[in-house]
Each structure stands twice: as structure tokens, then as C-alpha cells.
Amino acid sequence: MAMSVRRTLVGVYRGTCNSLKTVEASVEVRHPLPLVLPARTKKRYFIPPAVGIKGKQQEDPEARARAAGVVIQQQYMERPINIACTAGVFDPYIPPEGDARLSTLSKEGLKQRTEQIRQSAASQLAIRKIKEHDSLFSTKTFAEQAQEIFIEAHRALTQFNKEKLHSLVTERCYPEMTRGNRHKTIRWSFVESLEPPRVVHARCPDMVTKGNLYGQVTVRLHSKQTLAIYDRFGRLMLGSEEQPKDVLEYLIIERHLINPYGRWRLHGKIVPSWAPAKDPVIKTILIPGPQLKPWQEYDTLNYEVPKPAAVQWYK
Template sequence: MALPMRRTLVSLHRATCLCLTNAEASLGLRHPVYVPVRTKKRYFIPPAAGIKQRTEGNMEAKSRAAGLVMRQEFSERPINIACTAGVFDPYIPPEGDARLSTLSKEGLKQRTEQIRQSAASQLAIRKIKEHDTLFKTKDFAVRAQEIFTEAHHALIQFNKVKLHSLVTERCYPEMTRGNRYKTIHWRFIESLEPPRVVHARCPDMVSKGNLYGQVTVRMHSKQTLAVYDRFGRLMLGSEETPKDVLEYLVIERHLVNPYGLWRLHGKIVPSWAPAKDPIVKTVMIPGPKLRVDQEFDAVNYEVPKPAAVQWSK
């Protein structure tokens, strides 16, 4: 039954297609022919409208909606965890470096402040000994004096590698600033008093448990210092005349770091300390204009004096 029905439908389909073909031929209808023509390449130019309304926030929102990840730019200062940025709870030396009588009011205040500082120093020394088992106050004072002398010898020899291992990143620019075109002659003669530890602190930075040890050492010694400029003229000090120098050195170490070293971190200058000697700066005096065949005679040359200027009030 199904086979005769299929044959009937196929015959009807063929007959219908034949009738349609004959009708198109009688009417003269033809199918259109499409011929591809190559034209000029046209590049897409985005519209310039709405540029003023485009902000960084809108662009970032559109990029996030499109699924693009934009890299964030942070203007942050780098942090150096090898040393601290300053001296925590700095030691305040007593005026004149002498102990006043406890019977006076000022002497009683000085004694009370010393007791308070010594109690805090003992707690800090205990923390330092937990990380540095070889730490002893008597031996450390001598070691601090050696670090001080070695750092200054490396400074006058311009040994940057050794100087970095003896001073912290905070102390290095303070020691080397302004010494590019100068010659330094420094000499350690002797110690007038044995160095001793007068202050100790153990602060933490960035996170709890990131400990740093800061020990203040009192050093009274005799030294010589002479600074020459690039022309060889003396600017400061003298190589023959020694001076008595009283200094309070701050030595620091990153206690958490097992490879950390005790390095010079800075100095504490008391308010009652005498002022430093002024630096004698050299200036250039303009000389006469000479020809190629002339020579300058410094003996017979007179330095011209500046002309007098009348200043009006």
C-alpha cells in the first residue's frame, strides 16, 4: 500500500516541476546572474563623537564588561626591610655628659629618667639575646668601635662594597653625600674612655615579630679629620691637630634574619653639643685674558676689587 502511494507522489512532483519550467520558458523569464566586482578597500574609522565624555572610569568599566583585565598601576614607595627608617626611642644624653647631684631637682629628674631607660633597655637586651646568643654588652661595645673605624676607613678609600656591609641603607647616603669631589683623611688615634652600651631597643616593623635590634654605644676617643676639595685646598679640620670627640653611635641588626649583621645605623647628636667648625669653600677668581703667546704671572697680578655700590633704602 505504501509503495503505490510513494510512486504516485513522485510522479505528481515531476509533473508539477515540468509545468513550472514550461511556464517560465513561455513567459521568457530568466534567473539573474551575480558577478563579483572588486572595489577599493575601506578601513573602519571609529567615530570621534563622545571623546570628552570618555573617562578612565568609563573605559575601565567598558573593558571589564568586555572581559578585558586591565593592569592596575600603584605609585607606592619601595620598602627596605633590611633596616629601619630611623631611630626608635632615641637615647637622650644628659647635659654635659655628667651626673648631677641627686639632691637637686634636676639631678633627681635625670636619675629617674635613667632608671626608666635602663629598665626598658634590659627588656630589649633579653629579646636580642633570644635571637643572638653571642650578644654581650661588654664585648658588643668593643665590636661597635671596630665597626665604626672600619666603616670610616672604607669611606676614605671609596670602597662601596665594604661600606655597604658595615653601614645600613639609611646611614650610607648620609656618609657619602657631598664627598664625590673631595679627599678625606681620617685617623683614629686612641680611646680616652672604654666604650659602653648606654641604650638598647628592640622594635618591630611592618608586622608583629619582625624584630630589629638597636643598641646605642657611647664612645669617647681622639681623632683627626681633614677634608680637601678637588683642587687640593683644605676645607675642614687638620691632619696634625687631634680632637677629643664624644659620640653616641646607634648599631642596628635585623634579628629575624639569620644572616643579619650589626651595622652602623646613625649617630645621636645632643642639643648641648658644640657647633661644628664652618667649612671653608673655595671660589674662582677671574684672571686676565691672555693671548696664546703670553704666560700668567701670579706674582705681579693684582686681584681686582669689586666696585662700590650705593644701596638705596
């Protein structure tokens, strides 16, 4: 009985499926596509233009961002400025070749004499402006004052007294004096003055705005000095403490005249083109030695320092 009922239901199911297939084929029933819901992502206000597009006029990205309501911060290239001193030397003094040893009758001597007269006329006008702001300024006493500033600044340099050195030299001169002096020992002394210092040049320029005046005075200093520089191992690199040398220098002393608390400070030096070359600096180098073990000593090995092999260089 059960088997007959089962056979009857299977036949009915197969007939129903065949009839449904024929109906779908005749009516062309289409099944609906699956429903896709887009997920919300980050909203992009500004999309950069595509890379590599040629021949198309690219829009201004700032205009597109402004239209989208995005504010782009402007980048300003700001550079710090220091008004306590100038950044250089205005109309520098040209020292005569040989320091006035040439005859004024020669061609070069006449050129030097003419240049000195032209510079002295401008220096007189600058000295008048300096005296308007500094009533104590005098060309007779200022040269001695400049020499004292020069001596005190170099003494502070040998003692590495940064606070005192900043009060004696300008912000332009400070890095030039301290550059390369790390891990070194400096021995400097002022022996005597061979010639009395004198003012040879003066200028009174303005910077940033009109009326912001600075006084620059060039002082000729001929003296005898000693200088010795030692490296961090105590080896002599330059000069000697016992042998003094004659030094001819042209110092530039500057002051911010508008500042009532301004002081005369060392601003730089003028090195003439005809000045002799400086002595070379003897540098310390490391010679590679043997690899010592903890229980070994260098003296007991009798190690010989290898000499560099001769190399033939071709052009």
C-alpha cells in the same frame, strides 16, 4: 545651401531650449544633490568630556570606558622597601646635658636621672630579646665590637671602598656618610679612646609584621680623633691632620635579628641638642682673571686681582 541649413538648425535649437525652460518652470523639476560617501576614519571608543561645561554632572570616565569595552590599566604608586634595616631610630636615646656633669640634686639633674632609669628598664627587656636571637651578645664585649665597626667603617670611607662600607653600615647610614664627598680627599684617624665605650641604650622593635625584630643598641664613644677634608684642588676645607680633637658620640648599631646571616652594622648617630656647633667649611671659589691668548702667560701680565667694591645695604 549650407547657410540655409545652418540657419534652420539654429532656429530649431533656440525654440527647443525655450520650450524646455518653460516646462521646467511649470513642473518645478529639482536636480538631485551630489552623492557624498563618508570615508571611514579611526573608531573612537572613548571621547573625553567637553572642557568648560559648568552645571552639568560629568560622568565617570572609567565607567564610560568600561561600557565601551575598553580596559584602563590601574596605576599603583609603589615605593621600594628595604627590610635589611629600619628606616629610622625607634625611641632614640636622650643624652644628658653636659654628659652627666650636672648634679643629681638639681632640678635638671633629677629629670635626667628619672629619664635614665625609665630608659634602662626598657633596655633590659630589649637586651633579653636580643639574646634570644643572638646568643653571643653581651653588653660588656659589644661596646668594643661597636668601636671596631666604627673605626673600620670610617677607614673604608677614606679609601672609598664601597663594598666594604656596605657591609659595615646600613642602607640608611650609607647615603648620609657618602653625601657630598665626591671630588674630595678625606684624611681620618682614630688616635685613642679617652673613656672605655659602654652600652647606654637598647631597643628591639619590629617592622612590617609582628615578629620581624631588629636590634638597635646605642653605644657611648668618647675618643680623640683627627679629621681633615681637602677639595679637588688639594686645599684644606675642614679640620687638621696634626691637631686631634676630643669627640663624644652616641653610635647606633643595628642588626636584623630574624636573618641568620645578619650582622651588626652602623645605623646612625645621635647628636644632642646641647652639642656645640660644627666648624664652618672653607669653600674654594673662582676669581675671574684676564682672557689669555695662546702665546701669553699669566705671570708676565702682572695682573692685579680686583677687589669688590663697597656696597651700602639698606633695610
